[in-house]
Amino acid sequence: xxxxxxxxxxxxxxxxxxxxxxxxxxxxxxxxxxxxxxxxxxxxxxxxxxxxxxxxxxxxxxxxxxxxxxxxxxxxxxxxxxxxxxxxxxxxxxxxxxxxxxxxxxxxxxxxxxxxxxxxxxxxxxxxxxxxxxxxxxxxxxxxxxxxxxxxxxxxxxxxxxxxxxxxxxxxxxxxxxxxxxxxxxxxxxxxxxxxxxxxxxxxxxxxxxxxxxxxxxxxxxxxxxxxxxxxxxxxxxxxxxxxxxxxxxxxxxxxxxxxxxxxxxxxxxxxxxxxxxxxxxxxxxxxxxxxxxxxxxxxxxxxxxxxxxxxxxxxxxxxxxxxxxxxxxxxxxxxxxxxxxxxxxxxxxxxxxxxxxxxxxx
Numbered sequence: 555x556x557x558x559x560x561x562x563x564x565x566x567x568x569x570x571x572x573x574x575x576x577x578x579x580x581x582x583x584x585x586x587x588x589x590x591x592x593x594x595x596x597x598x599x600x601x602x603x604x605x606x607x608x609x610x611x612x613x614x615x616x617x618x619x620x621x622x623x624x625x626x627x628x629x630x631x632x633x634x635x636x637x638x639x640x641x642x643x644x645x646x647x648x649x650x651x652x653x654x655x656x657x658x659x660x661x662x663x664x665x666x667x668x669x670x671x672x673x674x675x676x677x678x679x680x681x682x683x684x685x686x687x688x689x690x691x692x693x694x695x696x697x698x699x700x701x702x703x704x705x706x707x708x709x710x711x712x713x714x715x716x717x718x719x720x721x722x723x724x725x726x727x728x729x730x731x732x733x734x735x736x737x738x739x740x741x742x743x744x745x746x747x748x749x750x751x752x753x754x755x756x757x758x759x760x761x762x763x764x765x766x767x768x769x770x771x772x773x774x775x776x777x778x779x780x781x782x783x784x785x786x787x788x789x790x791x792x793x794x795x796x797x798x799x800x801x802x803x804x805x806x807x808x809x810x811x812x813x814x815x816x817x818x819x820x821x822x823x824x825x826x827x828x829x830x831x832x833x834x835x836x837x838x839x840x841x842x843x844x845x846x847x848x849x850x851x852x853x854x855x856x857x858x859x860x861x862x863x864x865x866x867x868x869x870x871x872x873x874x875x876x877x878x879x880x881x882x883x884x885x886x887x888x889x890x891x892x893x894x895x896x897x898x899x900x901x902x903x904x905x906x907x908x909x910x911x912x913x914x915x916x917x
Contacts, residue, residue: 556583571718580611581887673745701772717749
């Protein structure tokens with residue numbers, strides 16, 4: 555019984571941000587019905603990705619959206635839904651007869667959430683692309699990586715999930731709140747380029763104040779340029795992350811490295827290249843876990859860089875239940891409500907459209 559209990563959301567199954575958004579909404583208690591590709595569907599419009607993790611918490615209903623009968627039953631589902639989320643390129647849902655206007659005719663209070671790379675409008679709206687392309691055009695990719703190398707893709711966390719899925723979830727929930735008052739839904743246009751650009755607000759602010767060199771990677775406070783905010787290799791080939799930004803935390807860092815403020819002046823940028831080399835040489839003298847033990851309980855902001863396999867075993871993550879095992883080890887739902895650890899609801903069995911309609915209808 556999460557905070558979204560009672561909300562009914564239709565997810566038109568797809569790739570990337572829609573799947574993640576559907577999972578987040580289901581984790582928070584919404585009744586999410588995932589409409590996936592039926593066996594008779596002629597084209598691979600949908601794809602079964604995510605498996606036991608990204609598909610958790612919701613039932614799946616195979617449909618053929620090109621079938622008039624299936625489409626009419628989907629509209630019957632929409633009549634009793636609070637929101638719909640989809641991630642096709644502009645015009646696809648309209649051509650299937652399930653665009654915002656057709657759905658609003660059946661359910662005026664429906665919130666229609668759309669997530670795409672380039673957005674519903676603009677000269678590139680119909681072009682193909684992936685996470686890395688949306689990051690590139692938004693300006694978010696350029697600052698990432700080493701100064702003497704091409705920009706480094708941050709997995710698909712910033713574009714697909716941060717700039718796409720989480721903006722979609724935020725927009726849908728905001729529109730649902732409004733619909734409770736007005737009785738009318740909205741169309742939410744979540745573009746990954748827009749969302750990724752929004753995530754760079756801090757760096758635009760710093761640049762406007764002359765505090766960020768936008769032309770050079772690895773030359774600034776938060777991009778690895780500062781020797782006290784970056785990762786270092788250890789003797790065993792593993793890594794530690796250092797985030798000692800504040801002077802008090804920095805003092806604890808250099809004390810742990812057996813250095814003095816005179817040897818490592820924190821904000822003397824001319825000294826940063828030499829400090830990089832000095833810090834790297836010191837961290838290379840011990841194994842990662844030796845450094846983790848040395849800095850444990852201090853204010854130095856030094857932590858081991860854990861692998862996907864190691865993270866669930868860390869004592870803090872275990873104490874909080876940050877990861878759970880439900881078929882496979884996976885991250886637990888977040889955020890927490892009332893301090894209680896959330897449990898994972900496994901992905902549910904496939905339903906027929908007829909059964910889904912029977913279960914879905916409101917009293």
